[in-house]
Amino acid sequence: MATSPYDVAVVGAGPAGLAAAAAALAGGARVALIDAGRQPGGQYWRHRPGDLGAVADLHHDLRTFRSLVDGAAHAVKYFGHHVWTVSGSAADGFAVRSVAGDAEEEVGARSLVLAPGAYDRQVPFRSWDLPGVYTAGGAQALLKGNEVLVGRRVVVGGTGPFLLPVAAGLAARGARVVGVYEANRPAGWARHAGAVARVAAKLTEGAGYAAALARHRVPFHTRRAVVAAHGDDVVGAVTVARLDREWRVVPGSERVVECDAVAVGWGFTPQLELPLALGVATRVDADGSLVVEVDEHQRTSVPGVYVAGEACGVGGAPLAVAEGEIAGTAAAATATGTALAPVPARLRRRRRALRRFAAAMHAVHPVRDGWQTWLGDDTLVCRCEEVTAGEVRAAVDELGATDARTAKLLSRAGMGWCQGRVCGYATACLTASAPGSAPVSALDLQGVSERPIAAPISLGRLAGDAGHNGQQ
Amino acid sequence: MSARFEFDGRAVPFSEGQTVGAALVAAGVRSWRTTRREGRPRGVFCGIGICFDCLVTVDDVPNQRACLVPASSGAIVRSQEGDGRGHLAV
Numbered sequence: 001m002a003t004s005p006y007d008v009a010v011v012g013a014g015p016a017g018l019a020a021a022a023a024a025l026a027g028g029a030r031v032a033l034i035d036a037g038r039q040p041g042g043q044y045w046r047h048r049p050g051d052l053g054a055v056a057d058l059h060h061d062l063r064t065f066r067s068l069v070d071g072a073a074h075a076v077k078y079f080g081h082h083v084w085t086v087s088g089s090a091a092d093g094f095a096v097r098s099v100a101g102d103a104e105e106e107v108g109a110r111s112l113v114l115a116p117g118a119y120d121r122q123v124p125f126r127s128w129d130l131p132g133v134y135t136a137g138g139a140q141a142l143l144k145g146n147e148v149l150v151g152r153r154v155v156v157g158g159t160g161p162f163l164l165p166v167a168a169g170l171a172a173r174g175a176r177v178v179g180v181y182e183a184n185r186p187a188g189w190a191r192h193a194g195a196v197a198r199v200a201a202k203l204t205e206g207a208g209y210a211a212a213l214a215r216h217r218v219p220f221h222t223r224r225a226v227v228a229a230h231g232d233d234v235v236g237a238v239t240v241a242r243l244d245r246e247w248r249v250v251p252g253s254e255r256v257v258e259c260d261a262v263a264v265g266w267g268f269t270p271q272l273e274l275p276l277a278l279g280v281a282t283r284v285d286a287d288g289s290l291v292v293e294v295d296e297h298q299r300t301s302v303p304g305v306y307v308a309g310e311a312c313g314v315g316g317a318p319l320a321v322a323e324g325e326i327a328g329t330a331a332a333a334t335a336t337g338t339a340l341a342p343v344p345a346r347l348r349r350r351r352r353a354l355r356r357f358a359a360a361m362h363a364v365h366p367v368r369d370g371w372q373t374w375l376g377d378d379t380l381v382c383r384c385e386e387v388t389a390g391e392v393r394a395a396v397d398e399l400g401a402t403d404a405r406t407a408k409l410l411s412r413a414g415m416g417w418c419q420g421r422v423c424g425y426a427t428a429c430l431t432a433s434a435p436g437s438a439p440v441s442a443l444d445l446q447g448v449s450e451r452p453i454a455a456p457i458s459l460g461r462l463a464g465d466a467g468h469n470g471q472q
Numbered sequence: 473m474s475a476r477f478e479f480d481g482r483a484v485p486f487s488e489g490q491t492v493g494a495a496l497v498a499a500g501v502r503s504w505r506t507t508r509r510e511g512r513p514r515g516v517f518c519g520i521g522i523c524f525d526c527l528v529t530v531d532d533v534p535n536q537r538a539c540l541v542p543a544s545s546g547a548i549v550r551s552q553e554g555d556g557r558g559h560l561a562v
Binding site: 036038043048049050119120129130131132133134135137138139140141142145146147148149150233234383384385386416417418421422456 | 510519540542
């Protein structure tokens with residue numbers, strides 16, 4: 001049943017959501033904080049229920065985390081609640097509907113802050129569906145959230161600064177990280193010295209990971225990628241290869257590396273289903289991700305709806321915290337009918353510097369189209385529906401799909417359990433690469449990102465049968 | 473003495489706060505599902521509830537994400553074939 005409306009409902013209790021909740025409370029609002037996790041922190045500050053002391057060494061900036069948790073102490077928490085839809089308007093109020101076990105909850109609010117975060121972006125490679133191949137974030141989640149190592153001999157690959165803490169964390173807990181394979185050249189950061197210098201903490205953080213990798217003798221390779229996994233029922237080795245500028249494999253550079261686990265990540269994909277359900281305006285960001293358009297106050301195109309963190313551009317936790325504070329302040333002012341003050345100069349400067357850093361990160365760590373040449377016709381693109389690259393290409397070349405949504409409808413790529421969360425990006429890229437197709441547009445990405453039901457819910461619940469026993 | 477749940481007839485230890493999927497990985501179990509089309513093995517991939525690769529049957533309820541379900545003492549966890557609803561086949 002619907003509760004009496006809150007002033008502000010914040011969805012997501014990661015860096016952005018915690019900051020938004022704390023700021024909205026400081027602004028005098030009654031705040032609901034809703035998250036699928038059983039405790040605050042999101043993916044960035046992931047930990048087991050209770051204190052995160054046991055994994056404190058794997059975390060960064062815990063002082064900020066603890067102060068945000070304190071700041072959000074008076075929010076009404078709906079933790080362990082998987083939000084499956086949001087609806088409403090500023091005029092009529094918003095409803096956030098979630099499931100927690102067998103129970104459904106509806107939280108009403110005058111304004112909404114959505115801070116849904118992001119997950120690892122993936123590109124397919126041969127046999128990437130073998131057990132033992134994990135996303136980089138998955139390896140990190142098992143470590144930080146469960147204190148479990150994905151393997152004893154681990155290969156880390158993909159692109160982006162996130163590979164460093166993943167490799168460092170695994171090494172710190174005793175895994176042998178046989179190599180980090182970064183597909184780009186981090187030397188490219190030298191061209192962005194101005195963007196880095198303004199956020200000194202990023203330099204310190206990066207240097208810390210580099211030192212940790214050196215201490216554990218983890219080899220760091222650039223312009224190289226994991227292009228195939230090998231094994232019958234579980235991964236036993238990978239092929240790594242040198243890449244040219246467009247990420248095609250340099251012939252003769254392939255090398256087989258034995259391992260019992262692989263962790264791969266290619267940047268992040270923001271979780272947009274909830275903002276999209278409300279019809280907010282979007283754009284394609286510098287990294288090729290679909291993100292929400294926001295203004296100075298983190299306002300979306302839909303009155304009363306604010307978005308903060310990765311969903312309005314992947315940029316990391318400190319940026320998410322700054323955006324969350326701005327969004328929470330504005331959402332509280334809107335809901336309580338007080339005048340919206342200009343964003344304080346301190347926050348504006350911080351957000352600008354961190355966004356500049358993010359832009360540099362996207363420029364140094366792009367995903368180049370050459371990954372498509374690594375695939376065999378029998379390489380899976382969609383893991384859920386087991387749709388191969390050959391089948392996606394046939395939908396484009398033989399059946400005439402010229403956009404991602406049509407390729408999805410004709411091939412079933414993206415129509416399974418995960419609803420295209422994992423393969424949506426790859427399917428869009430494969431479609432756009434065909435002759436006669438247009439480059440990946442916001443509309444393409446929207447077509448593979450809209451999910452009217454954002455979390456599993458039983459048919460009985462959906463039909464409003466309160467007596468249903470909740471089987472999914 | 474640590475807590476345990478049952479997985480396909482064997483006891484799997486876990487510690488407080490771990491998920492079913494994490495406890496299985498820690499016990500050296502890498503896969504617990506076969507796919508519907510090719511019967512290929514699957515286990516944890518994304519680890520955060522996004523990919524649905526790690527589906528498992530817990531206490532007779534199929535299609536649970538092992539990476540999200542908290543491990544609990546005495547739970548009966550079973551590998552899952554295909555859509556996990558073979559018992560409904562006619």
